[in-house]
Amino acid sequence: xxxxxxxxxxxxxxxxxxxxxxxxxxxxxxxxxxxxxxxxxxxxxxxxxxxxxxxxxxxxxxxxxxxxxxxxxxxxxxxxxxxxxxxxxxxxxxxxxxxxxxxxxxxxxxxxxxxxxxxxxxxxxxxxxxxxxxxxxxxxxxxxxxxxxxxxxxxxxxxxxxxxxxxxxxxxxxxxxxxxxxxxxxxxxxxxxxxxxxxxxxxxxxxxxxxxxxxxxxxxxxxxxxxxxxxxxxxxxxxxxxxxxxxxxxxxxxxxxxxxxxxxxxxxxxxxxxxxxxxxxxxxxxxxxxxxxxxxxxxxxxxxxx
Amino acid sequence: xxxxxxxxxxxxxxxxxxxxxxxxxxxxxxxxxxxxxxxxxxxxxxxxxxxxxxxxxxxxxxxxxxxxxxxxxxxxxxxxxxxxxxxxxxxxxxxxxxxxxxxxxxxxxxxxxxxxxxxxxxxxxxxxxxxxxxxxxxxxxxxxxxxxxxxxxxxxxxxxxxxxxxxxxxxxxxxxxxxxxxxxxxxxxxxxxxxxxxxxxxxxxxxxxxxxxxxxxxxxxxxxxxxxxxxxxxxxxxxxxxxxxxxxxxxxxxxxxxxxxxxxxxxxxxxxxxxxxxxxxxxxxxxxxxxxxxxxxxxxxxxxxxxxxxxxxxxxxxxxxxxxxxxxxxxxxxxxxxxxxxxxxxxxxxxxxxxxxxxxxxxxxxxxxxxxxxxxxxxxxxxxxxxxxxxxxxxxxxxxxxxxxxxxxxxxxxxxxxxxxxxxxxxxxxxxxxxxxxxxxxxxxxxxxxxxxxxxxxxxxxxxxxxxxxxxxxxxxxxxxxxxxxxxxxxxxxxxxxxxxxxxxxx
Numbered sequence: 001x002x003x004x005x006x007x008x009x010x011x012x013x014x015x016x017x018x019x020x021x022x023x024x025x026x027x028x029x030x031x032x033x034x035x036x037x038x039x040x041x042x043x044x045x046x047x048x049x050x051x052x053x054x055x056x057x058x059x060x061x062x063x064x065x066x067x068x069x070x071x072x073x074x075x076x077x078x079x080x081x082x083x084x085x086x087x088x089x090x091x092x093x094x095x096x097x098x099x100x101x102x103x104x105x106x107x108x109x110x111x112x113x114x115x116x117x118x119x120x121x122x123x124x125x126x127x128x129x130x131x132x133x134x135x136x137x138x139x140x141x142x143x144x145x146x147x148x149x150x151x152x153x154x155x156x157x158x159x160x161x162x163x164x165x166x167x168x169x170x171x172x173x174x175x176x177x178x179x180x181x182x183x184x185x186x187x188x189x190x191x192x193x194x195x196x197x198x199x200x201x202x203x204x205x206x207x208x209x210x211x212x213x214x215x216x217x218x219x220x221x222x223x224x225x226x227x228x229x230x231x232x233x234x235x236x237x238x239x240x241x242x243x244x245x246x247x248x249x250x251x252x253x254x255x256x257x258x259x260x261x262x263x264x265x266x267x268x269x270x271x272x273x274x275x276x277x278x279x280x281x282x283x284x285x286x287x288x289x290x291x292x293x294x295x296x297x298x299x300x301x302x303x304x305x306x
Numbered sequence: 307x308x309x310x311x312x313x314x315x316x317x318x319x320x321x322x323x324x325x326x327x328x329x330x331x332x333x334x335x336x337x338x339x340x341x342x343x344x345x346x347x348x349x350x351x352x353x354x355x356x357x358x359x360x361x362x363x364x365x366x367x368x369x370x371x372x373x374x375x376x377x378x379x380x381x382x383x384x385x386x387x388x389x390x391x392x393x394x395x396x397x398x399x400x401x402x403x404x405x406x407x408x409x410x411x412x413x414x415x416x417x418x419x420x421x422x423x424x425x426x427x428x429x430x431x432x433x434x435x436x437x438x439x440x441x442x443x444x445x446x447x448x449x450x451x452x453x454x455x456x457x458x459x460x461x462x463x464x465x466x467x468x469x470x471x472x473x474x475x476x477x478x479x480x481x482x483x484x485x486x487x488x489x490x491x492x493x494x495x496x497x498x499x500x501x502x503x504x505x506x507x508x509x510x511x512x513x514x515x516x517x518x519x520x521x522x523x524x525x526x527x528x529x530x531x532x533x534x535x536x537x538x539x540x541x542x543x544x545x546x547x548x549x550x551x552x553x554x555x556x557x558x559x560x561x562x563x564x565x566x567x568x569x570x571x572x573x574x575x576x577x578x579x580x581x582x583x584x585x586x587x588x589x590x591x592x593x594x595x596x597x598x599x600x601x602x603x604x605x606x607x608x609x610x611x612x613x614x615x616x617x618x619x620x621x622x623x624x625x626x627x628x629x630x631x632x633x634x635x636x637x638x639x640x641x642x643x644x645x646x647x648x649x650x651x652x653x654x655x656x657x658x659x660x661x662x663x664x665x666x667x668x669x670x671x672x673x674x675x676x677x678x679x680x681x682x683x684x685x686x687x688x689x690x691x692x693x694x695x696x697x698x699x700x701x702x703x704x705x706x707x708x709x710x711x712x713x714x715x716x717x718x719x720x721x722x723x724x725x726x727x728x729x730x731x732x733x734x735x736x737x738x739x740x741x742x743x744x745x746x747x748x749x750x751x752x753x754x755x756x757x758x759x760x761x762x763x764x765x766x767x768x769x770x771x772x773x774x775x776x777x778x779x780x781x782x783x784x785x786x787x788x789x790x791x792x793x794x795x796x797x798x799x800x801x802x803x804x805x806x807x808x809x810x811x812x813x
Contacts, residue, residue: 031703039355039432040698041718044706044737046434081347081354082503083430083484151542163542164534165506253341253534255505263344263504263535268699 012285023277024064036268077271097256101241107180116191135185147178164253183237194226235291239284334527339540341533342554345504349487355432367471367492372520381520393458400449406474407497414445419475458755464724495524495808507531525811555788571790573621574799578718578785587742592711601777603654605644607687625781635725640767642774651687663688670714671701721802741778
C-alpha cells in the first residue's frame with residue numbers, strides 16, 4: 001500500500017509540474033506580458049520599462065526556473081498589480097471558491113442520489129423519465145445562462161435573493177444552484193446506473209428472497225454499492241467546480257479565486273496565475289487520491305487488493 | 307404536499323431576511339456598481355492606474371488645483387495661488403487649515419513628499435507621463451512649494467488638476483502603497499470607512515470638508531462601492547435596487563434601460579477619441595499607406611456621421627482632429643477636413659495606382675460593430691480590409707512590433723483637457739509616433755514648452771494642419787460612456803469620464 005501511495009504521489013507531483021510549466025509558457029505565447037501589465041493607454045516607453053523591470057526579455061526557461069525555485073520554498077511572490085503577497089491574496093479568496101464548490105457538490109448530491117435511486121427503482125417510470133430530462137437539461141444548459149435565469153427569477157421577479165456579492169449566506173444560494181446543476185447530470189447518471197446494476201445482482205436477489213423490504217434492499221444493499229463510483233465522481237467534479245467557478249464568480253461578483261484568476265490572466269499577473277494554477281492542480285490531484293482511499297475504506301475488495 | 311409547502315415557507319423566510327440587504331434611499335446611502343473594465347487594483351492610483359481609481363481618487367483625495375468643468379478655469383484647491391518664477395519653476399502657495407482624514411495637518415511637506423516620491427525613477431508609477439515632467443519639488447516654507455520641471459512645461463496646471471492627488475507624507479512613508487490602498491487617507495470630501503480590496507469600499511462624508519474647496523462638500527452621507535464585473539449583473543442589481551448607479555452600460559443596454567420606470571439611462575460623450583492610425587513611418591513595410599493619396603482616400607471613404615448616428619446613439623461627435631476639440635489647443639479650424647466622399651476616395655486611389663483596389667491589414671481593439679461598419683465603408687471604395695480584431699495586448703504587440711499598417715484604437719488622454727495629451731503623445735517622435743514628421747515634432751516641442759497660451763495654440767494649429775493634410779491618422783469620432791441610475795438620484799455625467807459622486811444628491 002505504501003509503494004502504491006508513493007507511486008501515486010510521484011505521478012501527482014509530475015502532473016503538477018507539467019501543468020505549471022505549461023501555464024507559465026502560455027502566458028508568453030499569448031504576447032508580451034509587459035503590455036498587459038503596463039495597461040491600456042500606456043506608452044511604448046512605459047511598456048519597455050515594465051519589460052526591463054520584470055526581466056521579461058530573458059529566456060522563459062530561466063524565468064520559470066526562478067519562479068519555481070521560490071515557489072518550492074513557499075514564496076509565491078507579490079502580485080505585479082496589487083503589490084500584495086500572493087499567498088495573502090489567495091488565503092482571503094480561497095474560502096469563497098472552496099465553500100462554493102463544496103456547497104454546489106452537496107446541492108448536486110442531495111438531488112442526484114435520491115432521484116437516481118428512485119429512477120432506478122422503476123426504470124422507464126415517470127420519475128426515471130423526469131431524471132433523464134433533468135440530466136439532459138443540466139448538461140445542455142450553459143452555467144452562465146442558468147445563472148442569468150436564476151437572477152431574473154429570484155433576484156428581480158420574486159426578489160427573494162440578493163443578486164451579487166458575498167456579504168451573507170443568501171448571496172451564495174444562486175451561485176450554488178447554478179454551479180451544482182453543472183455537476184448534477186454526472187452524479188445522477190452514475191447513481192441510477194449503479195443502482196440498476198446492483199438491483200440486478202445476485203446478492204440483491206438473495207436479499208429479496210430472504211424477504212427484506214424494498215426500501216431496505218435499496219438503501220442498505222444497492223446504494224452502498226453505488227457509493228464507490230459516486231465518491232470518485234464527486235471528487236473529480238469538485239475539482240472541476242473549483243476550476244470552473246470562473247464564470248459563476250464573474251456573474252455573481254464573488255471575489256473568489258475564479259474571479260481573481262480571470263482578472264490576473266487578462267492583466268498577465270503571472271505570480272497570481274501561477275499560484276492559482278498550482279493550487280487548483282494540487283487540489284485536483286489530492287481529491288483523486290482521497291477518492292481512492294475512501295473507496296478502499298468503503299470496499300473491502302479494493303482494500304485487500306493493496 | 308408537505309414538502310412543497312415547507313419549500314415555500316423556507317423561501318419566503320429567505321425573502322424576509324434578504325430584503326434588508328437591498329438599497330434604500332432613506333438610509334442616505336449611494337450604492338455604486340463599477341468594475342466593467344476590471345477591478346480597481348490599487349486605491350493608490352499613481353501605482354494602480356485604473357479608470358475607477360481616478361473616480362475613487364476624486365472622492366477621497368484633493369489636488370493642488372481643480373479645473374472648473376463648466377468654464378475650464380483653474381481654481382485653487384490645496385493651493386491658493388501660483389506663479390511661474392521662471393519657465394521651469396512653478397511656485398505655489400498652499401491652503402492653511404486643511405487636515406487629512408487622520409487628523410494630520412496639510413502642508414508643504416506633503417506636496418514635496420508625494421511628488422518627489424512618485425516622480426522618482428523607480429517609484430512604480432504606472433503612467434510615467436503623469437509624473438515624468440517633474441524634476442523635483444522644493445519646500446520654500448511651511449506653506450509654499452516650488453515645482454522644478456525638467457523642461458519648460460506649460461501643461462503643468464492641467465496635470466496638477468488631473469490625476470496627481472496629494473498624500474499625507476508621514477502616513478504614506480509609514481504604510482507604503484499597499485497600506486495606503488488598504489486604508490486610504492486623504493483630504494477629500496469622502497473618508498474611507500472600510501476597504502475590501504477588489505470587492506467593496508465603504509465611504510462616509512467628510513464633515514470637516516469646509517475649507518473652501520472648489521469641489522463641493524458631499525451631499526450624500528454614505529457611499530458603498532461594489533466591484534461588479536458583469537454588465538448584465540449590474541443591470542439586475544440596478545433594477546432590484548441593489549445599486550443606484552453604474553457607468554459600464556453599452557449603447558444597447560442604455561436604449562433598453564431608458565424605458566424602465568424608476569431608472570434613467572444616458573450615453574454621454576467623453577474625451578476619448580477613436581482613430582485609425584496609419585503607418586507612414588514605414589515600419590510595417592506597406593508601400594500603400596506610405597502614399598499620402600492613399601491615406602487621404604481612406605479618410606474620405608469613411609462615413610463617420612452614419613456610424614455615430616446608427617451605432618453610437620448619436621451621442622458621440624465626429625472628429626476631424628487628432629485630439630478632442632474640448633482640449634486646449636485642439637482647433638477644428640486648423641484641420642483639413644475629409645467629408646464622406648467615396649467617389650473622391652476612389653479617384654485618389656486610382657491616382658495612386660490602386661484602381662483595382664488595395665489589400666490592407668488592420669488591427670483593431672475597437673468594438674466589433676464600429677470596426678465592421680468601417681470595413682464596409684472601405685470595401686465600397688475597393689479597399690479589402692483584413693481585420694484582426696484582437697484583445698488590447700495583442701493589438702499593441704502587433705502595432706509596436708511593426709506588423710500593423712493600419713490600427714483602429716482609442717485614446718483617453720488621461721482625462722487631461724490639453725491637446726498635448728494626445729498630439730504630443732503620438733507625434734513628437736519616439737516609438738509611438740508612426741509619422742515621424744520633423745516639422746510636427748519641432749512644433750510640438752515648442753507648444754509643449756512655451757508658456758504663452760496664444761503661441762501654444764498657434765503651433766498646435768500648425769501641427770494639426772500638417773497631421774491632417776498628410777492624413778497620418780483617420781480621426782473617427784469621440785467616445786461615449788453609458789450611464790444608468792436610479793431616477794431618484796440627481797446625476798450628471800462629465801466629458802472627462804469622471805463622475806463627481808460628491809456632487810450628486812437625492813431628488
